[in-house]
Amino acid sequence: xxxxxxxxxxxxxxxxxxxxxxxxxxxxxxxxxxxxxxxxxxxxxxxxxxxxxxxxxxxxxxxxxxxxxxxxxxxxxxxxxxxxxxxxxxxxxxxxxxxxxxxxxxxxxxxxxxxxxxxxxxxxxxxxxxxxxxxxxxxxxxxxxxxxxxxxxxxxxxxxxxxxxxxxxxxxxxxxxxxxxxxxxxxxxxxxxxxxxxxxxxxxxxxxxxxxxxxxxxxxxxxxxxxxxxxxxxxxxxxxxxxxxxxxxxxxxxxxxxxxxxxxxxxxxxxxxxxxxxxxxxxxxxxxxxxxxxxxxxxxxxxxxxxxxxxxxxxxxxxxxxxxxxxxxxxxxxxxxxxxxxxxxxxxxxxxxxxxxxxxxxxxxxxxxxxxxxxxxxxxxxxxxxxxxxxxxxxxxxxxxxxxxxxxxxxxxxxxxxxxxxxxxxxxxxxxxxxxxxxxxxxxxxxxxxxxxxxxxxxxxxxxxxxxxxxxxxxxxxxxxxxxxxxxxxxxxxxxxxxxxxxxxxxxxxxxxxxxxxxxxxxxxxxxxxxxxxxxxxxxxx
Numbered sequence: 001x002x003x004x005x006x007x008x009x010x011x012x013x014x015x016x017x018x019x020x021x022x023x024x025x026x027x028x029x030x031x032x033x034x035x036x037x038x039x040x041x042x043x044x045x046x047x048x049x050x051x052x053x054x055x056x057x058x059x060x061x062x063x064x065x066x067x068x069x070x071x072x073x074x075x076x077x078x079x080x081x082x083x084x085x086x087x088x089x090x091x092x093x094x095x096x097x098x099x100x101x102x103x104x105x106x107x108x109x110x111x112x113x114x115x116x117x118x119x120x121x122x123x124x125x126x127x128x129x130x131x132x133x134x135x136x137x138x139x140x141x142x143x144x145x146x147x148x149x150x151x152x153x154x155x156x157x158x159x160x161x162x163x164x165x166x167x168x169x170x171x172x173x174x175x176x177x178x179x180x181x182x183x184x185x186x187x188x189x190x191x192x193x194x195x196x197x198x199x200x201x202x203x204x205x206x207x208x209x210x211x212x213x214x215x216x217x218x219x220x221x222x223x224x225x226x227x228x229x230x231x232x233x234x235x236x237x238x239x240x241x242x243x244x245x246x247x248x249x250x251x252x253x254x255x256x257x258x259x260x261x262x263x264x265x266x267x268x269x270x271x272x273x274x275x276x277x278x279x280x281x282x283x284x285x286x287x288x289x290x291x292x293x294x295x296x297x298x299x300x301x302x303x304x305x306x307x308x309x310x311x312x313x314x315x316x317x318x319x320x321x322x323x324x325x326x327x328x329x330x331x332x333x334x335x336x337x338x339x340x341x342x343x344x345x346x347x348x349x350x351x352x353x354x355x356x357x358x359x360x361x362x363x364x365x366x367x368x369x370x371x372x373x374x375x376x377x378x379x380x381x382x383x384x385x386x387x388x389x390x391x392x393x394x395x396x397x398x399x400x401x402x403x404x405x406x407x408x409x410x411x412x413x414x415x416x417x418x419x420x421x422x423x424x425x426x427x428x429x430x431x432x433x434x435x436x437x438x439x440x441x442x443x444x445x446x447x448x449x450x451x452x453x454x455x456x457x458x459x460x461x462x463x464x465x466x467x468x469x470x471x472x473x474x475x476x477x478x479x480x481x482x483x484x485x486x487x488x489x490x491x492x493x494x495x496x497x498x499x500x501x502x503x504x505x506x507x508x509x510x511x512x513x514x515x516x517x518x519x520x521x522x523x524x525x526x527x528x529x530x531x532x533x534x535x536x537x538x539x540x541x542x
Contacts, residue, residue, distance in 0.1 A: 003041050004165060005034040011215045017041070019247070023216025023271070060091040062138060062150035062161070065098060065106070068171050069115055076113040080151055083174045085116055091145060092117045095137050097130040099123055135160040142166075173299060191294060193233050195473065197276035197287055199484030201228040204273030207265055214267025217274070225274040233276075235298060241291035245277050245284050252281055259493040278488060313373060314342060314350070315424045315454055316395075320415045329402040329412050335423040335451040337395035348434075350441045357396050359430065360448035361389055369400050370452045373426060377407055379453070389451070398423065398451055411453060426450045476507040483507060 003025070009016035012027035015034035019025060025041065028034040061084055063069055069080055084092050098106055100122040110117065121137050123130060134157050141147060142164060150161045150168045158168035193201075205225055207213060224237050233241075251268025255261055257279065269279040277287035316337055323330040336357070342350040360367070366383035368375070380386035380400040387400040402408035414420040427446040434441050473480035486500045496504070 003038045005031065005038050007031070019216070023214075023218075025216075057144050057146045058091060059087065059089070060093050060141065060145035060147050061087055062093050062095055062141070062147060062152075062166070063117075064152040064154070064157070065094060065096040065110075067153040068151055069094070070109070070113065074109075076115060077171060080171050080174050081115055083151070087148065090148065091119065093119045093121070093141065093145075095121045095134050097123045097134070099125065130154075131156050131160050135164065138166060139164055191233055191235065191238060191298075192231055193228050193276060194290065195480035195484035196278060196283070196487065197290070198229055198231060198481055199488045200273045200276050200278050200283075200287070201225045202481075202485065203488050204270050204275075205229060207270045207273065212265055212267075213270045213274075216267065217271065221271070221274055225276075228276050238291055238294045238298065241275060241277075242288050242295065244275055245272070245288040245291070248272060248275075249281060249284055252279060252284060312429070313424050313426045313452075314352075315422050316340075317421060318423050320421070322412070322416050329404070329408065330400070331402070331412070331415050332397065332399045333423050333453075334395045335389075335398050335425040338393075348439045348441050350443065352395070352443045355391065356443050356446050357389070357391055357448055359445055361391065365448075367448055368450045369398070370450050371407060371411065372454050373424065373450065373452045375450075379403060379408060379411065387451075389448075396425065396448075396451070415453070420453055422454045424452045424454045426452070473507075476510045478503060478507055 004018050005015055006018055007015050009018060009024050009027070011024050015028045015031045016024050017026040017028070017034045017037040026034070026037045028037065063080065063084055066072065069077055071077060094110075094117050096106070103120070103122055106122065107120065110120075123133055131154075134152075138147065138150065138161055147166050150158070150166050151171060151174060152158050152161070152168060153171055155170070158170065161168035204213075205222070208217070208222065208225075224234075227233065228237070248268065248271065251257060251266070252272065254266055254268060256263035256266035257269050258264060265273075265279065272279050272284060275287075276291075277284040314336065316334060318333040318335075318337075321332040323332070336352050338352055338354045338356075340351065366381050367387070367389060368378050369380040369387050371377040371379060379402055382389060386403070387398065390397045390399075402412050411420065426449045427443075428449070429443065430445040430447055432441055432443050432445075473483045476483075482500075482503060486496060486504050489496055489500065490504075
């Protein structure tokens, strides 16, 4: 994201050049001086200058209408509308490419769907380019408002907003409201920060408490660091961490960012720690990669949920039968079972009726067997003859021969060991029926697209998987946070307390193999130095 100029920075009496998070990088007596610095640093980092930011203006959010707030079928997208409403005391501004001549009909539609908004901007005519017009409209709004986020289904328009320094997201990327406890309980992605990120946040808070954080820190950064230290990171923060670290890695190259500097820690070091990244390039890149991984899983989860509007999926427990003849790469399972109640699907229970798949099975459409609904990981197909789908008295029976690929062989092992125990199918509804109360749905006929072997526990908060230092701590039966604090001090070259030194010695002694007998009488390094080196080698193997 670009650099900005503002005349509202608290630490500057005139104009200031600032980073995205509000950190002041230079004060100037004239606006031109701030512009010159903004342009210079933007060129140095190969960024587009962000322009003027009105941080003291009233907060606002921007949203599109078609396929964002309202589907093309005229249905309100509750998740987006609820997300906009979740911003307290914030102006909701709609910028739509619908023509101004359609204003009356559009206002009526928004009112009928009970969509709350404060301002409505509509394109003046058909000759006006939608992307450029939306960008210019947003740019004018920035003169008055502090625009916090824009939601639009068009990627080109999102990029135009981003050029102005506005965070822009697709409707599928809209995070769940923090007040929606049911949504949080359903979340499949583990958003708990690993031990080394929690330790970094704690260390940053210690430096901040000692007055070493500089003047550019904002209250939100400190609050987020406290939450991270306690093991909690919001979806909003995970989405910000990766880009922020990428932009600020250069801060770790300054002389005052080196542990042996008398000016250590620099303000950049403290900020990096507060964002959950160890204050060295290797550690910061590790935190960046971890955050990007969380975001990728969040996006995949949200895409799966968003697709439920038209293309839906259902999961069923199944007992897989592994055929042992030949190479053991053939299995049988059920992607759906007839007349069995589903789990609660958001206020209703669903049943699949016998014959629901008959239309799809009679067609010549190719149906794929996928791993976790990922079209990039195919396993078999009806067209190739590697999969056979039939309806029997139980449900939709799947018999498939897995490919001799790494994925196929791995899945065969997971099926055989009982680690994977679910199948799912992706479909569109052709015909269904509902009871009078609206809490029971029966699928009478569906258009089948794919069947999948699925295993969601890999992403749940109760997963048995652990990460990095967490894994070492678990194996050594010590507290992961305490171990992470020790490792962070070692990286900084800081002195350990006797308890911390003893903790590290105990970890190494429990996990490291017995040392080879000494063969020389040469002076040996200190025991603590040996333990530090051994633990570092252990961590590199993880």
